[in-house]
Amino acid sequence: MSRIAAVAVKEFIHLQRDQISKAMIIGIPLIMTLLFGYAINHDVRHLRAGVADDAGTSTSRLLLQQAQATGVIDIVHQADGPEELQRLLAGGEIVVGIYVPQDLETRMQQPSEPLAQLLVDGSDPVVLSAARGLMQMPPPDSDPGSQADRTRIFELLALYNPERRSPVFIVPGLCGVILALTMVLFTAVALVRERERGNLELLITTPVTGMELMLGKIAPYVVIGYFQATLIIALGVFLFDVPVLGSFVDFYVGVGLFVISILTLGLVISTLATNQFQAFQMTFMSFLPQMLLSGFMFPFEGMPKPAQWLSELFPLTHFLRVVRGIILRDADLGMLWPQLWPLGLFFVFMLLVAAWRFEKRLD
């Protein structure tokens, strides 16, 4: 009995001396509850939408106002025509497009005709079902009698992934999630291991600079990252019939940018951790919010604004948009530029932080 007590007391002392474990006792329940509470929200509203109003009449304006008023969409883009709507959808800047044709007034007279076209990014099933909410909207006329027999206001056009198979949507995102975990783990332990084994004391007396060490450390993992991305997409294509609509060159450019940015996150962790276990803990802590808030598990649109702002900081959030855009919507890099520069910025910033944090000193 006293031996059990001795072990228990000793264990408490260990715990008390280990700052990270102590932080995890409070941090994990706190962060997990907050993240899940915010992230799991299937009441998806305020979808980013673009409109192309070719009619330009008071009725068309009323129709669009009503659509906005439902709260299902937020009109963030005024497009010149259906082609621009398609381009915005492919680039991921909007997930819903409303096209009002020129002959709106004529259509108003024919109850069987839909008034406008609703283009929806169907690659995300949650977005698609949320957008369907617009279909229940009342028609844009104050006189209910003349519209009573109108069957539908919108003609729904679900673009991309028309069969709505979930692997098609999941696999490209999975590519990002797997890379975000493995790449960070590899580099997070890289420097710590050298410190633990005593190699670092020798290494820092050599002329090698902090930046050379950092770049040399991540170089092999870029190759491994490419290998993993290829493996995941190949499995997706051959086992789950995931169609790759965009170009492989674009895909690999995106993967490269994402891999180097996420590797520098590992490097920064490596300069903060004092042993491999701590590096694992920190990797885990950095991975959780990324997985929950990046839009991989729960749609971005369902999250409150602060959670969305936070997730804009994660490389995974941007990469998910890039990889889904290229693979599912045939987007090219030009369209995805708004997602590419944050990845580049993240890489440069974290690399500088890591090189700065890594001093060639022991004190």
Place this chain on the structure above:
Amino acid sequence: MTAAIVSHGLSRRFGDLLAVDNLDLEVPAGQIFGFLGPNGCGKSTTIRMLCGLLTPSQGSADVLGCSVPAQVEKLRSKIGYMTQRFSLYEDLTVAENLRFLAQVYSLPARSRRSIVKKQMQRFALDDRSVQLAGTMSGGQRQRLALAAATLHEPELLFLDEPTSAVDPESRRQFWDYLFEMIDHGVTVLVSTHFMDEAERCHQLAILDDGKLVAQGEPQLLMAQLGASVVEVEAAQPREVRSRLLEIESVWYVAQLGSRLHALVDPAVDDPLKALDTYIGDASMRRVAASLEDVFVMATGSH
């Protein structure tokens, strides 16, 4: 004679602990300079400060004309450092370790191969070139570490307790390597807690509690010891020792097996006579001071 290292008031504090206290050093070039002292006396801390790995809390040091740690990057290719703990990659082979360092030190690509090969021959590692460093014995690791530290032909070599984990035969061999390097004009700064190794150094600095307590040539330190040494051979040395320690003019008595070394105040004209009544039937004689005696005197254990 030029100095390879000069330090003034070099100090290093870790929290409340003053690990190195106001160290004034002058290490002559082309010699083996030894740091002698017990564990925790500040040997490693001093070496790390001189290599630029630790920032001094106070004071300055000048290594090969560069002030550390400010100009340490200029110094990197001119110094070699062998850490106390084996610091090469255990999952790399002997040749891979050396090739890696040759590249890190930017040795010319054309001669890299031959330099590594030459180094493996020189340190009797050529038949182990494909062996993983982690699977080697203490002596082999130590030869590899020395080969790695001297790969880029440094002018100054720092060795932090290089022989603490190896057998006596390897230690002897190791010192042969050091003397060979001195012949090539290299300066060696080595820390140790072995007296026989300390005795082999050209110059010796004895550190105690972070302070420099004695410095000079080992022979001179022994000759100029400020005490008379009496060796007592007794059947019950512990009993005799406690009796001797009661004498006021006896500063310290060290036991070496069945023999005792008593350090006696040099003011006493005839130390043998002063001790005579205390040792019973044991025999005694005056002997020359050993380095151990110097060490005991210097570290103030009396």
